Amino acid sequence: MIAAVDETHDPALQSWVESANDPATDFPIQNLPFGRFRRADDMDWRIGVAIGDQVLDLRRARLLETYDMNRLMRLLPEVRQALRLAISQGLRRDSPQESVFRDALVPQSRVRMGLPCEIGDYTDFYTGIHHATTVGKLFRPDNPLLPNYKWVPIGYHGRASTINASPNTFKRPLGQRMPPGATQPTLAPSARLDYELEVGLIIGRPNPQGEPIRMKDAEDHLFGVVLLNDWSARDIQAWEYQPLGPFLSKNFASTISPWIVTMEALAPFRRPFSRPEGDPQPLPYLDSPGNRERGAIDMGLEVWIQTSAMREAGHAGDRLSRSNFTDAYWTAAQLVAHHTVNGCSLSNGDLFGSGTLSGPMPEQAGSLLELTHGGVQPLRLSNGEMRSFLHDGDAIVLRGRCEQGGFRSIGFGECAGTVQPALDPGNL
């Protein structure tokens, strides 16, 4: 079942945590995302809920016995809903639990956020049809979308070990590159390092091997949503991707935002799923009445860049593009149903990437590959710097926000990463 709107979404709710009542906050009382945090003196990760500029420690608030986020994520949807209601009630203005909860608050500025859970497997999809079309045109101008695209949710198995929480710094990858006109490849730092604006879906409840998850049950297996930057080395990718797809061009770093916004929190922002006129309808195993009515998620997305020159000048950065999760060709439930239709088992903590979410307009592209037309039309930034691909010191920040008239808007926090210089390939 897709979570329904209930009293926790009431836009009139206010919190005794005053910063949560600021209209600009990502974390009003209607959001209540889960993350793992540590204070300087903590041995273990603790489970917290973001409220305004604070974190509520769920164990200290006597709402949970465990520090194990993956266990929490495996709870049945009705138990998750009851926990959400208890958190909401305790944080409401005039709550009798205020004094207990107040002792369990820590300012976000005083904690370090980790990965929100132990990540299981990682699958990256390719649901951004505008991205797939634009990138396809770079290679096949007459036939950008391959014939399977509108039938199969395309994906590949990625790698979970190099997924990091924001803020993430990582070295520019080394790899084999075959520059145009060269007769043999060389090992060198990627010269075409790019970001990908994606939404990450976190699986809460596993399924046994051999038992596909039906569309009607798919959302019971989803715990929530994060922002995902699937950093990509386009030159390494171009040389390695045939015939088995992306490999080392994609697994040197992936960054996710530290707060999981739950499927329950997203209830007011669900939208109908439909196909454009003339496109094939999904096969029956990828279709359900609930998916048609509310399968999509209206989630506004933004990409920002801050170069090292901007940082030194105190410049907050430039927005590179905006798009929306509704630009995806397949819904979250369809990805779950398709991934398991062959009997594949999903694990608690698995991460699905949506694929790069570009809007229909060129300026809504979710990667530099698209914004610069394969690197041939560099972008001019507001301080005069030019970018075809990322330079060392560049920081990319993804943001997300859900808005709907009659409801409180909620946000996702930041998904930030900074590129550091590569190792010297001569030392390998």
Ligand code: MN
């Ligand atoms: Mn990707």
